[in-house]
Amino acid sequence: MELLIGIDGGGSKTKIQCYDLSGNMVQEISVGTTDYHQIGVGGVVQTLKGAFGQLGVDLKNCLVGFGMPAFGENIEGDKKAVSEIRSAFPNTRISFENDVYCAWAGALAYSAGVAVVCGTGSMSVGCDKAGKLVRSGGWSEFFSDEGSGYWLGKKALELFAKQSDSRLPRGALYALMREHFNVKEDIEVIGIVHSEYASFRKKTASLQAVLHEAFKRGDETAAMAYRQAVEEVVLIVLGSVRQLDFGDDAVDISYIGGLFNEEELFLNPFKQGLNKHIKANVFAPKLSPCHGALLFAIDRYERNKLDVLRERFKSVYPYMAEES
Secondary structure (H helix, E strand, O other): OOOEEEEEOOOOOEEEEEEOOOOOEEEEEEEOOOOHHHHHHHHHHHHHHHHHHHHOOOOOOOEEEEEEOOOOOOHHHHHHHHHHHHHHOOOOEEEEEEHHHHHHHHHOOOOOEEEEEEOOOEEEEEEOOOOOEEEEOOOOOOOOOOOOHHHHHHHHHHHHHHHHOOOOOOOHHHHHHHHHHOOOOOOHHHHHHHHHOOOOHHHHHOOHHHHHHHHHOOOHHHHHHHHHHHHHHHHHHHHHHHOOOOOOOOEEEEEEOHHHHOHHHHHHHHHHHHHOOOOEEEEOOOOOHHHHHHHHHHHHHOHHHHHHHHHHHHHHOOOOOOOO
16 A cells, blocks of 8 residues: 545535544545535546546555445445446456444544434434444435425524414524525425425525524524424434444443534534433544444454544544534
């Protein structure tokens, strides 16, 4: 090996970190999406070629860990993606994993436990000491992603409609949503949502900010929505825990995503909810998803170096959450 490259793929942004063999960071860059469902496999190959060109590295004998968005959810599509990417970089060893699995591997520093992601979407990944790796939640934005920003954005629309037609008492959310959409008649929201929000996951999730403001102004239905969101995310974690064997030990659980930045509203109730069901050690991520992608690759191709590099990453590059 000459260099270690960890890729945290995303639907809008991809982060790439490059390390030497001692675990020292050489360079970090961000590029656009590497989701082949959005830009095709050819588009992913071109994005990676451009990224590696920015890094200025000779890919011969490099080891790459690639966390791909939605990897594992389309078997035939994944086979094509892996084949074409490997063909494009024939002298490079590349490990492919789902990007959320890489988030788990980073958050737990590739150790037993469960990591839950709750940002635009929601999902948990867990692994026990026997090495069994499982997931819970994150089935589809259409019928899953419970408790996430997207789910709360849709909940804001639901509560606005219920407040508008008196199924629920009108609170701060009602006026805030009218102001946000700039409507004279409440019914106008339907057309705006269908044309400008329904097909755009992140834009729908942005309505969570309106719900949050309503909560701060004392809207009880908004508070209820956040309580429900916490319950759903706890359930997502329990889904992973129940598929694994942790014996009588407390379960290490880490969390990733903007909603956990809300300590009093979300993080503390999440911890309290978990402890009603299991013994849990809940902590912020130890390493980044790029580290997670790399640890998968190191375990696959250079396992004898895994423990040394994992400890190096933990001591020098503790995870720093990005602003959401």
